[in-house]
Amino acid sequence: MGNAVRGAVAFVPSERCQRYLVGDLREMPPDRTLDLSGRQLRRLPVAACVFHELVKLYLSDNNLSTLPAEVQGLKKLQLLALDFNCFQELPAAVCRLPQLSILYLGNNKLYSLPGELSQLKELNTLWLETNCFTVFPQVVCELPNLKTLHLGYNQIESLPTELRLLEELRSIWLAGNQLAAFPSVLLEMHFLAVIDVDRNKIRHFPGLSHLQGLKLVIYDHNPCVNPPVVGEGVRRVGRWADSPDDVPEGDGSKAAGETAAQVTEVQPEEEPSVRGQGTE
Incomplete structure (x- = not known):
């Protein structure tokens, strides 16, 4: 089905037109995974919320700005992908999914998160890249099992x-923000394995050699005058990365492809189905 046809049909609320977009939702998918990505949906049919045994729900790359309250009935849902949509607020129903562990919200229009997000005690992976945050969403600090946080390009x-x-956080991705100084709180987080502050405004890097859990630090595209000093075996991606810490000369910046390869090695978690892709 072409996107032009889908786009036109999406405006028609009749049940027949909704079936045309999402198919006939009568039986639970055998793998307990429902993928409705890229369907030009402007609203999620309530019929998609009747599968109470559903574990994964992909709604990426649509035109959604709300979700029906019935979504909160998906009590066994572990993964929810809402990236590449039109959300300006996180629907309250999402905060009532007790087993949710992976939540993709990248490429929306979010500027804040509700306090109710703290109810997601099992959440370990949160993607918020490419939204409208000007202030760090404080409620994120109330997610005790969070291991991976993506907040790039805000x-x-x-x-x-x-x-x-x-204390469970292992990787934090902050590329493309407005950090003028290296965040001092990260210097206290000895358990971090990955720190990404690429494409910010950091002019000076403090020593990071005391961070015993650190494996990778990405600091490229900052107006820095020094590379961060790191412990033995820690991979640096950025200017002077290949030079000894006491001889900052040349430009040791790594190619983007190499950076991506290293990131993949450090972080194997699942990514959403349309991660990094545009609308067809």
């Missing part, structure tokens, strides 16, 4: 000290 200028409470 307009964030600083991180709260409460972030250090996330």
Whole structure:
């Protein structure tokens, strides 16, 4: 079905037109996974919420800005992909999914998160890249099992000290923000394995050699005058990365492809079905 036809049909609320977009939702998918990505949906049919045994729900690359309250009935849902949509607010129903562990919200229009997000005690992976955040969403600091946080390509200028409470956090991705200084709270987070502050405004990097869990630091595309000093075996991606710490000369920046390869090695978690893709 072409996107032009889907787009036109999406405006028609009749049941017949909705079946044309999403198919006949009568039986639980055998793998307990429902993928409705790229269907030009403007609303999620309630029929998609009757599968109470559903584990994964992909709604990426649509035109959704709300979700029906019935979504909260998906009590066994572990993965929800809402990236590449039109959400300006996170639907309340999402905060009532007790087993949710992976939530993709990238490429929307979010500028804040509700306090109810703290109810997602099992959440370990949160993608918020390419939204409209100007302030770090404080409620994230109340997610005790969070291991991976993607907040790249927003307009964030600083991180709260409460972030250090996330003792399970292993990777934080902050590329493309407005950080003028390396966040001091990260210096207290010895358990971090990946720190990405690529494409910010950081002019000076403090020593990171005391971070015993660190495996990868990405600091490229900053107006820095020094590379971060790291411990033995830690991979650096950025200017002077290949030079000894006491001889910052030349340009040791890594190619984007190499960076991606290293990131993949450090972080094997699942990515949404349309991650990094545009609308057809």
